[in-house]
Amino acid sequence: MEIQIIHSSGQAPTNGELWLYYLSWASQCTTFTCISIAPIAGYIIDDLKGGPGSPGSKSATVVLVTIWELGEAVGPFFIAPLSEMFGRYRVYMIMNTMFITAIVFAALSPNTGLLLTSRALMGISVASNVLNPAVIGDMFIPEQRGTAITMIMFIPLAGATAGPVISGAILQILGWRAIVWMSVVMTAICQILFLKFFRETYKVRILSRRAARLNQEIGASEKNSHNWIDWTGLRSSAIRPVVVLCNSGVIGALLLFGSFVFSHFYIVTTTLPDILRNVYDLSPTATGLAFTANAVGTLASFAISKALLDRIYIKLRSLNNGKGLPEYRLPLSIIGGLTLPPAVILYGWCAEYKLPLFVLLFTMVWLRTSMMLAISPLTAYIVDSCGIYSASAMASLVSARCLASAVLPLSMSRLTGRLGYSGGFYVLGGLGLASTLLPILIYRHGEKWRQRSWYTSSISQSR
Structure with missing residues (x-):
């Protein structure tokens, strides 16, 4: 036995x-x-x-x-x-x-x-x-x-x-x-x-440990109770992040949206020092202090997310006869995605036309708040929708956003070199607005689309 x-x-x-x-x-x-x-x-x-x-x-x-x-x-x-x-x-x-x-x-x-x-x-x-x-x-x-x-x-x-x-x-x-x-x-x-x-x-x-311990107590065969390292399963686990990404269009779409938004962190980081130094003639000390605007935006988005993310989920669940869905995490992400493009365009205007410094600082707070509001619900969505495979899905998300953060700032540098700050950030803002269609569509149709993938289906979540 x-x-x-x-x-x-x-x-x-x-x-x-x-x-x-x-x-x-x-x-x-x-x-x-x-x-x-x-x-x-x-x-x-x-x-x-x-x-x-x-x-x-x-x-x-x-x-x-x-x-x-x-x-x-x-x-x-x-x-x-x-x-x-x-x-x-x-x-x-x-x-x-x-x-x-x-x-x-x-x-x-x-x-x-x-x-x-x-x-x-x-x-x-x-x-x-x-x-x-x-x-x-x-x-x-x-x-x-x-x-x-x-x-x-x-x-x-x-x-x-x-x-x-x-x-x-x-x-x-x-x-x-x-x-x-x-x-x-x-x-x-x-x-x-x-x-x-x-x-x-x-x-x-x-549960594997618990089963092994019980089997040991009753003297069951050690073949399955102790030798839990399944090399076939290990190979399957090793490629699972790629499989989850390729198998689930919903995860792939949100990964694309999240990676694009996350790259804004590094786009701002690589462009802001030059703007502050060459456009606003700030000293290195003043430039460093200006970066504290990012911290203000982070705190603002933290307060909003902490207050509303679970509250929105519970409210939408109650309207759905008590059935909670991962898609109920996305309203804040959609709001962040929609408010980000205007901030991006205003950031380009500040650099191009040397708007007052307080406008630039306000824009930095706005940018960081919108970015974090767009990104933070995606993690909750992945954890809810992928269940025990959430670590593999998060691996795909983290890897994609790191690659985007390494590549897109370089592309943005060339774009602003050709079109100027205003033109370059107009393009970036337009792409951001288009990308927000992804979480909007998933919010409306994600429950049906998730069932097409084993890793995000209701059966997978319940295991």
Whole structure:
């Protein structure tokens, strides 16, 4: 006789809210490590190359920042399927250890080659972007997921806000390596807490353990109860992110929309310094302070999402005879998509016609608020619609938006060079308005379209 547990009520752990806050704040280590390097990349390259003006310094500075995104585009394609095969816990532990090791190599790097390799490994080993939303799906019921995912997406952005400010101050006092060692200490503390307190949340892995333990107690054959590593299943899991993307038109459409919107982060980041310096004649210090407008927009979108995302879901569910649908996550995303194009066009006008500085700062707040409102519900939608395959679907989303963030800013630079800021951002705004048709159509027809894919059908969600 062999026991197989094939269903569970999926009760969330009793410390779910505690882990929500911990995962959110721990993820700041990732954003701090990534963004703190950006404003001082030129100083780092000059130090490693022996002084300013060395051949290839400018390109190396750009690569030092962007190679993280390229690594992060690769990592999810094995992090997500491995978590669905072996559970979240093991993958977190391995990838976090790899992440810390890569930061140590970066701190000790004697040349740009090792430093760039270390940054790429950091991007590859980032598990939080893929697994944190999946863990929320494991631990929270649908009525609570919207708020939870909002927090786990927005709170880590505090690290992105503090990173450039802290790195600029430490650079002048202790040097750039001290900044990297600070990241080592922060991530090591988080890893110790993970090892001590974190427990498996993936219900498939939990039930496998439970079945194996019961089989051991009754003396069942160990063939199936202990040897749970199915290499055929492992190969299937490894290609699942691509399969989910190709198999589900709904996920593919939202991935396209989300990647396009996410690229606006890097389009603004790469164009704003030149606008502030060359159009508004601001000093480097004033330029850095102007970036705090992004933090204001992030806080505004966080407050709106936290207040409304779950409330809208519950209201629409009550109007549908108590049946909740993933599509009920999308109204805020549609609002964000519709309000983003006017902000993009106004941003181009500010640069082209030198509108008052306060108008530019207001536009930055507007841009960031609209971007985050458009993006944050997509994560909740993927978790709700893909169920136990949400990590694989998130892998596709994260990889696509990283690639878009590496490619589209370069294209935007050429476009503004030909058409000017006003013309270039007119084109970008028009594309943004057209892309918003995707979440609108999915909101209206997504329930029917989802049934065409095994990974997003109602049967798949109920497993």
